[in-house]
Amino acid sequence: MKIAFSPCPNDTFVFHAAVHGKIPEAPKLDVTYADIDKTNYWAAEGIGPEIQKISYAALPYVLDEYALIPCGGALGRGCGPLLLTAGGDQSPRSLAGKRVAVPSERSTAYLLFRLWAAEAIPEGLDEIVVMPFHEIMPAVRDGKIDAGLVIHEARFTYQEFDLKMLVDLGEWWEQDTGLPIPLGAIVAHRSLNKEEVTKWVRASVDYAWENPEASIEYIMEHAQELSYEVAKSHIDLYVNSFSQDLGEEGFKAVASLLGRAGAEGLVPEVDLSLLKN
Structure with a gap:
């Protein structure tokens, strides 16, 4: 199965286990490391891998073709622009x-x-x-x-x-x-079984937390000259409880951002029920 995510430490930390065969239920993954601007474009054009990490701001352009996976992404506090x-x-x-x-x-x-x-x-x-x-x-x-x-x-x-x-x-x-900031989302093509994808992505997050030393070499291989201390700070900032499960607060944050942006004409208005379907 093809997947695209960035070489940033938070993404390599989250997906290390799935990529390296540590999660029995995960398929064999063919990884493309790409900046989020590229994956936003690929998903919108329907030309990218079946699973991608995109910006939440790009969701309104892709929800017809891609389902939001409720884990593996990034929402946070104290990390805004x-x-x-x-x-x-x-x-x-x-x-x-x-x-x-x-x-x-x-x-x-x-x-x-x-x-x-x-x-x-x-x-x-x-x-x-x-x-x-x-x-x-x-x-x-x-x-x-x-x-x-x-x-x-x-x-x-x-x-x-x-x-x-x-x-x-x-x-x-x-x-x-009063809500966290929706940053990066994991989406899967609607031809895939969303529940199965969710299961192994969540298992990969859990493995990363339970075995933090296991992913260091992989993270640093793709860390673009960052020191380990900076890479770890990056992970600590962007990988949190919302990466394990969006939960009601996470879904509310996404719905609030996209609802307000749609009302302002900044993105296409979307059926927000699609966020959970």
Whole structure:
């Protein structure tokens, strides 16, 4: 069976056992390691592997063909995107009529930014520019763009670019909804047996927690020059109880994000009952 997920530590940690034959009920897996922008596109076009890790923001485009697997993905707290500026007026409305860079338009980070901006900047922005992630902070520092949306490790490095945080969008979301942030989802083609896929994905998560040393070599093989300490921090941040089971709170978080984004016209409106079917 073909599967695609990123080489990031949280994904290799979760799927190590299934990939390496540690889960008897799991099929033999043919893995493609791919950035989530690629899997978002593959799933939307129906051209990718039967099982993929995609952004929750991409779910509305694929739910007709792919079912959401209620485990193996990433929801979290304290791990949201940041909106950065070079300083000056740090009020949200200072961005009215300004240009903001984002790394993708099909990401949870982008949806959170647009939902926040609809409330905080009623005058609207001048332009939203899609820019490679690694170019955003230098562009804000150098005045080429007025603000930038950043994710992941940029939470810990933006001060090196002499930038200021205008808003922590994860914190805003959690205060506004009381819910975790839906980040990455595992989806399986609807031709597959969803219950069977769920069973072995969950078993792989459980094995990872019960045998944390077993996956270290595999994680570091794909960790893209990260130190083990950074890789472990990445896992601790993104692999949690929602990775084992979305549960009612997890489903509520996903429904809230996609429902609000659909109402704002940011994604196609979907039948939210499909999240559990």
